[in-house]
Amino acid sequence: MGTLELPFHQPSLSALESQYLLEALEDQYWGGGQWVERVEAALEQLYQRHVVVVNSGTSALHLLLTLLVERGDEVIVPTWTFTATASAVVHAGGVPVLADVNPSLHLSAEAIEALITPQTRGVIVVHYGGVPAPLEEIQKICEHYHLWLVEDACHAVPAWYKGKLCGTFGIAATLSFHATKPIAAGQGGAIIFSEKDYAERARLLRRNGIRRLSNQPWLYEVEALGWNYMLSDFQAAVALAQIERMQETWSQRLRLALQYTEALATFPELEPYPCHDPNTVAWHLYPVFWRGTTADRRDLLLQRLWRRGIRLGVHYKPLHLHPAYKPYIREKQQFPTANQAFQEIFSLPLWPDMPLDAVDQLLCLLREEIKSI
Numbered sequence: 001m002g003t004l005e006l007p008f009h010q011p012s013l014s015a016l017e018s019q020y021l022l023e024a025l026e027d028q029y030w031g032g033g034q035w036v037e038r039v040e041a042a043l044e045q046l047y048q049r050h051v052v053v054v055n056s057g058t059s060a061l062h063l064l065l066t067l068l069v070e071r072g073d074e075v076i077v078p079t080w081t082f083t084a085t086a087s088a089v090v091h092a093g094g095v096p097v098l099a100d101v102n103p104s105l106h107l108s109a110e111a112i113e114a115l116i117t118p119q120t121r122g123v124i125v126v127h128y129g130g131v132p133a134p135l136e137e138i139q140k141i142c143e144h145y146h147l148w149l150v151e152d153a154c155h156a157v158p159a160w161y162k163g164k165l166c167g168t169f170g171i172a173a174t175l176s177f178h179a180t181k182p183i184a185a186g187q188g189g190a191i192i193f194s195e196k197d198y199a200e201r202a203r204l205l206r207r208n209g210i211r212r213l214s215n216q217p218w219l220y221e222v223e224a225l226g227w228n229y230m231l232s233d234f235q236a237a238v239a240l241a242q243i244e245r246m247q248e249t250w251s252q253r254l255r256l257a258l259q260y261t262e263a264l265a266t267f268p269e270l271e272p273y274p275c276h277d278p279n280t281v282a283w284h285l286y287p288v289f290w291r292g293t294t295a296d297r298r299d300l301l302l303q304r305l306w307r308r309g310i311r312l313g314v315h316y317k318p319l320h321l322h323p324a325y326k327p328y329i330r331e332k333q334q335f336p337t338a339n340q341a342f343q344e345i346f347s348l349p350l351w352p353d354m355p356l357d358a359v360d361q362l363l364c365l366l367r368e369e370i371k372s373i
């Protein structure tokens with residue numbers, strides 16, 4: 001029985017990450033200092049917006065939502081996402097309203113409109129896998145109902161919708177620098193704000209609401225009750241190198257994605273996740289559908305492949321199927337598209353330095369196992 005040692009993900013390490021990390025160590029500051037500022041400056045240059053760096057994508061969502069949500073406010077989120085998109089709403093005092101998704105596993109204007117009540121204040125859109133969500137129709141519906149729009153762009157660095165960078169469409173967007181993400185720093189995250197006042201408030205709250213007194217810098221005042229959501233300079237140094245190498249690692253991801261798509265054209269059992277233009281996608285994930293199967297058969301396939309060294313994943317088991325989200329399901333609410341996709345979907349490995357020939361080797365083993373199930 002053939003095996004293939006292939007991790008699901010591996011961050012891309014070059015001499016630049018090592019150099020910056022060593023420099024940050026040798027600076028002997030080690031808190032969140034000049035390296036954090038350099039990451040903010042680099043992202044501000046990229047997005048042309050105000051950027052506040054924090055210590056995870058989860059913290060970014062939480063901190064942002066504390067600025068936007070009042071107790072009891074409803075926020076519409078896709079059921080097809082990572083838990084932090086919705087749990088952050090709860091931690092900020094709001095109520096997440098889970099929406100079913102369209103066939104490309106994104107929110108749609110139709111799904112949003114059906115869930116709006118007098119308590120609805122905003123929408124969080126997720127660019128699943130790095131494929132832009134239908135932003136134009138979502139923006140229109142938000143404007144029509146006076147709702148704010150946040151982009152959870154944790155997968156979408158970089159991705160473009162109609163030529164414009166994802167992360168620049170709503171009132172704010174969030175990024176993650178988790179080890180598996182396109183900008184990987186171990187942990188980390190950022191909030192991209194359209195409004196400077198929000199960014200300044202977030203900057204205060206991420207460091208326990210502390211403001212240093214300019215005329216007595218040895219003293220500080222606690223101006224608001226915040227959190228310690230600071231990123232350390234070590235992580236920021238790695239993040240900065242990754243941002244500077246983003247074009248290179250994105251091109252590597254794109255090349256692998258094109259290779260998968262080409263190889264899958266002769267693999268009728270598996271259908272690639274739909275995208276209109278591969279050049280606009282961040283390629284954080286490469287999901288495929290095994291059409292007509294069940295979650296049990298899909299899990300058997302993944303179990304067999306794990307035994308052969310290939311660690312495939314499922315993104316996602318939708319939120320409404322998790323016990324913690326039971327209280328947030330409305331009476332008689334149905335999620336037919338997400339339920340169907342959860343039966344059939346799994347993600348193939350895709351990371352910048354993954355060897356191109358691993359694609360064919362992997363698909364060969366996959367085909368062998370699918371035929372035997």
Ligand SMILES: Cc1ncc(COP(=O)(O)O)c(C=O)c1O
Nearest residue numbers: 056057058082084154176177178
């Ligand atoms: C869509 C989405 N949002 C938010 C997060 C949270 O990011 P982090 O792991 O950096 O807290 C993730 C992480 O996987 C994610 O995939």
